[in-house]
Amino acid sequence: QKEVEQDPGPLSVPEGAIVSLNCTYSNSAFQYFMWYRQYSRKGPELLMYTYSSGNKEDGRFTAQVDKSSKYISLFIRDSQPSDSATYLCAMNRNQAGTALIFGKGTTLSVSS
């Protein structure tokens, strides 16, 4: 079993739709949970991060972590064509500077 599982999609939605992206993980030691967005031929850029369980909201983006289920989600409200990208979940243990473990990424396409 991989440490982090993520459905690669692709996921296609119309503009304005609510998008739900998810990851599951197996290592209960993970404490920091991140979502990165990666445009084609670019490096990943950090979107959201959450420490331990709970919700975090930033504009149209909401990140949720359920440590009891080992399940994390990213919701995108009012999706825009500019949101079309690959979304990577990532996580690490509670040691500062510990390298990230990534999911495979989900490719999202938002059509206008």
Add this chain to the structure above:
Amino acid sequence: EAGVAQSPRYKIIEKRQSVAFWCNPISGHATLYWYQQILGQGPKLLIQFQNNGVVDDSQLPKDRFSAERLKGVDSTLKIQPAKLEDSAVYLCASSSLRGYSGNTIYFGEGSWLTVV
């Protein structure tokens, strides 16, 4: 603030040839990472440096890959000899340990390698 710089952006080589990638991290960042991202996969850590010392190189194929970080700043990643399965994007990232909050790992745009 300048981001993580990488070069070259694109490289095509024949199998068994060698290639080197260069990375300049964000100024003041003590930790530097090299990740390998194969098409359709998430990035996988190859090596992590703290200043000029290696913290984790457990997933680095040491028979063909080498990396160094001289003077704790710039880093180079070398592959010799290259195999077809080394075709990937090589991502350099850096982070600062000051006030670590889990959101301080920044990536460069990557060096795209095709081995033919």
